[in-house]
Amino acid sequence: xxxxxxxFFLSLSLSAYSAPHGDELFARHCSACHGKxxxxxxxxxxxxxxxxxxVSNEYxxxxxxxGRPGRIMPAFENLSDAQVGAxxxxxxxxxxxxxxxxxxxxxxxxxxxxxxxxxxxCAQCHGEEGVGGIGTGVTFSRKRDLxxxxxxxxxxxxxxxxxxxMLRDTITLGREGTPMTSMLVAGLSEKDIDDVVSYxxxxxxxxxxxxxxxxxxxxxxxxxxxxxxxxxxxxxENLKQAITDQNFTLIRTDYLEHGLVPEGxxxxxxxxxxxCNFGFLFQALSLDPRVGMFLPCRITVIEKDGKVQISxxxxxxxSKLFNNHELDSYCDEMYEVYNTLLExxxx
Amino acid sequence: MKILNKYFLVLVMALIxxxxxAGDLLMVRTQQSFPEAMLAxxxxxxxxxxxxxxxxxxxxxxxxxxxxxxxxxxxxxxxxSEIQYLINKYPxxxxxxxxxxxxxxxxxxxxxxTANPLIYAEMIDEEADKVLFRRWESDVxxxxxxxxxxxx
Numbered sequence: 001x002x003x004x005x006x007x008f009f010l011s012l013s014l015s016a017y018s019a020p021h022g023d024e025l026f027a028r029h030c031s032a033c034h035g036k037x038x039x040x041x042x043x044x045x046x047x048x049x050x051x052x053x054x055v056s057n058e059y060x061x062x063x064x065x066x067g068r069p070g071r072i073m074p075a076f077e078n079l080s081d082a083q084v085g086a087x088x089x090x091x092x093x094x095x096x097x098x099x100x101x102x103x104x105x106x107x108x109x110x111x112x113x114x115x116x117x118x119x120x121x122c123a124q125c126h127g128e129e130g131v132g133g134i135g136t137g138v139t140f141s142r143k144r145d146l147x148x149x150x151x152x153x154x155x156x157x158x159x160x161x162x163x164x165x166m167l168r169d170t171i172t173l174g175r176e177g178t179p180m181t182s183m184l185v186a187g188l189s190e191k192d193i194d195d196v197v198s199y200x201x202x203x204x205x206x207x208x209x210x211x212x213x214x215x216x217x218x219x220x221x222x223x224x225x226x227x228x229x230x231x232x233x234x235x236x237e238n239l240k241q242a243i244t245d246q247n248f249t250l251i252r253t254d255y256l257e258h259g260l261v262p263e264g265x266x267x268x269x270x271x272x273x274x275x276c277n278f279g280f281l282f283q284a285l286s287l288d289p290r291v292g293m294f295l296p297c298r299i300t301v302i303e304k305d306g307k308v309q310i311s312x313x314x315x316x317x318x319s320k321l322f323n324n325h326e327l328d329s330y331c332d333e334m335y336e337v338y339n340t341l342l343e344x345x346x347x
Numbered sequence: 348m349k350i351l352n353k354y355f356l357v358l359v360m361a362l363i364x365x366x367x368x369a370g371d372l373l374m375v376r377t378q379q380s381f382p383e384a385m386l387a388x389x390x391x392x393x394x395x396x397x398x399x400x401x402x403x404x405x406x407x408x409x410x411x412x413x414x415x416x417x418x419x420x421x422x423x424x425x426x427x428s429e430i431q432y433l434i435n436k437y438p439x440x441x442x443x444x445x446x447x448x449x450x451x452x453x454x455x456x457x458x459x460x461t462a463n464p465l466i467y468a469e470m471i472d473e474e475a476d477k478v479l480f481r482r483w484e485s486d487v488x489x490x491x492x493x494x495x496x497x498x499x
Contacts, residue, residue, distance in 0.1 A: 027495070032374035032458060041376065041453045074370055222470045223442045251408070256434065256441065259400025260427040270434070270441070274403075278412040281405075285419070290372060290460045292405055292421055292449040300441045302434075311442045321371040321462060 020083045022090030029076060030087065038094055042289065043073065044148050050176035052095040054169055056102035060088045062161035069156050069211040070325030071132065072288065107164040107197045114199025117192045121183060125150035130203050134287070134326065148178050154203035156211045167197045214325065220317040224335070226342045228301075228308040235301055235308050235345055236271055242344035246337060248275045251296055269303040280330075287326045294318060297334070299341065310345060312338050373484075374460045375491035376453075378498045381418040384457035385450060388422065391493035395486050397424050400445050418452040429479060437471050446483070459494060461487060 027036065033043030040046070064084050067075035076084070092099060118130075126132060132152025151158065171193045174182035183193060228235040236253065243250050251274040255266035276296040284291050299312045315338070319331035377384050389399050403421040410416060425445030434441045448461040464483035471477065 032376045032460075035456070036376065036378060041456065042458065222466075223439050225439070256444070257427070257431065259423065260398065260425060260430055260445065267431075276408060278409055278414060282409055282414045282416070285405075285409075285416070289419070289451055289453075289458070290374070290449060292419060292451065293447045293460055293462060295405060295421060296403065296408075298442065302438060302441055304438070309438060311438065313442045318462075321466070 020080070020086040022086035022088070022093075025079070025083055025087050026090045029079070033073070038091065040148065044151065045177075046091060047094045048175065048177045049095055049097070050174075050178070052092070053097045054100060054173065054175075055166060056100050056163075057088050057092070058102040059161050059163070059166060060091060061085070063157065064088075066157035066160045067323070068152070068158060070214050070323060071152050071155055071157075072322070072324050073157070074323055075157070102163060103165040104163050105165055107168060107194050107201075109191070109194035109196070109198035111195070111198050111202050113192070114195035114197070114202075117188065117196050118199050121186065121188065122196065125179060126153055129206070130154040130200060150179075153200050154207050154210070156204075156207040159201070159204050159207055164197050164201060167200055168193055171196055210325065214320070214323070214328075217316040217319055217331075220314055222314055222317050223311045224314050224338050224342060225309060225311045226346050228310055228346045230308065230346070232269060232271065232301060232303040232308050235310065236273065238345035239273055239299055239301065239310070239341065242341045243273065243275045245344065246277075246341060248277045248297065248337075250275045256300060256302075271301045273299045273301070275299075280333075284327065284330050287330065288322055288324045290322060291327060297338075299338070310342050312342070314338075371463050371466060372460060373463050373487050373491060374458065375495050376456055376458050377495050378456050379494075380455065381450070381452040381457050383497070384459070384494060385420065385422075387494045387497040388448065388450060388459065388490065391490040392422075392424050394493075395490055397426055397486070399424055420450050422448045422450060424448060433476075433479075436476070439470050440467060443467060443470075459491060463487075 030043075033041060034046055035041050035043075038045060038047030046052070061084050063073075064076050064079065064087060067073045069075070079087075118126075119128075122130075127134075127150070130153030132155070133149035153159075170180070171183045171188075172190075174180045174185070183196075184190070188196075228238075230238065240250055240253070253271060253273050255268065256270035256272050257266040258272075260266075274296050275298075281295060284295075294313055294315075297312075299310060302309050302311070315331035315334040319328045377387070379387065392399055399422055401423040403423070405421055406416050406419040409419070423445045424447070430444050434444055443462075446461065446464065446467075448459055450457060450459050452458075464480040464487065468477040468480040
């Protein structure tokens with residue numbers, strides 16, 4: 001009996017590791033961005049035949065493991081090798097073509113020429129120095145008929161996953177179903193293509209530096225807090241004026257307990273101001289539609305024990321949640337705005 | 348009693364060694380249209396014992412100002428007693444309460460996003476209260492599973 005109970009409990013644990021189901025893992029960890037059938041959304045489409053037929057399983061596994069630092073896709077470091085493998089098998093079920101083998105042959109081209117060729121043929125979509133297209137998702141930034149926003153090539157995760165040969169093949173053949181056409185057909189020589197590969201590979205140093213900057217706000221406090229020398233009502237009025245002065249629209253002022261308790265019985269000493277700059281909001285959502293969960297802007301004013309405290313979220317601290325380098329500058333800007341508002345209201 | 352303790356320890360070890368796959372953001376996609384997904388979200392939230400305290404219509408504000416957007420709402424969710432307890436005990440959390448879930452349309456499908464409640468646990472000291480956020484995290488997973496499974 002004792003042995004049975006022991007085995008039962010252990011099986012609870014072991015079952016989580018044994019025979020992972022790729023479809024379930026994909027649904028839980030990947031489909032929110034890439035779509036249930038891999039057709040894309042917030043994330044890039046991965047069910048494209050021209051993509052699956054040109055990348056190795058190693059590329060997919062490394063992509064899952066490393067993610068794309070600063071480009072939304074997180075690194076799935078907590079998944080076991082078996083789970084990552086199961087996800088890759090599931091992704092492979094969308095294509096019946098043979099799986100390409102990884103070829104790690106190093107291509108040695110001319111970086112200087114590659115830079116020139118890249119500027120003329122690649123930068124229009126992939127951006128100067130391979131920073132990638134701007135924005136993500138179809139809700140705000142991507143046209144409905146555009147299947148993909150050009151990926152960032154100067155990304156540490158991408159460069160760790162993609163081999164030189166994969167880069168060369170992609171440039172040579174293009175990606176059918178996306179705006180990426182065959183550069184061989186477009187007139188580049190095989191040497192030019194090798195040179196572009198070497199130029200892209202030269203991004204590794206700047207990509208590593210960029211990755212380091214993503215952790216710059218780790219020690220930021222979660223909230224911006226200031227004490228007000230004024231009473232609750234005067235502080236709220238000061239904030240309303242400051243919000244208007246900063247070209248934001250005050251949406252409403254209500255009690256923090258609104259909706260939590262019957263109307264009229266809210267704690268009147270806890271007030272929230274909701275406000276927005278719709279131009280700024282639209283730009284932020286275009287860069288990352290997920291950011292809306294901290295919108296519209298809010299400032300909370302609480303009077304407790306005769307002291308009035310103003311607080312708001314710290315956008316710098318939250319920028320880390322999104323793993324989106326493009327969003328960081330907006331978070332920095334909002335940090336300054338919040339500080340200005342709080343200072344103006346408490347001067 | 349000694350045997351029971353041993354089994355309890357084994358159970359705890361088994362549960363602890365289960366994979367923890369939490370991220371800072373929790374997301375789910377459903378193939379339901381936006382109205383259906385919104386209904387599924389609100390139904391599941393209530394079934395889990397939480398209140399929807401407000402729905403902020405982000406898209407209405409944007410289109411009113413001339414910006415083109417698909418459906419986009421932010422749903423404020425919480426249990427009154429828990430929110431009040433947390434705000435009174437930890438004013439630092441007031442700026443984040445009640446927790447919000449973004450829900451937006453994408454190509455005929457619908458995406459839901461929220462911050463993992465465990466990020467709030469980092470803002471407080473008392474271990475006993477951190478348990479609350481672990482339950483919230485579990486409930487978010489469950490609600491999101493409900494929304495995702497509603498299209499099957």
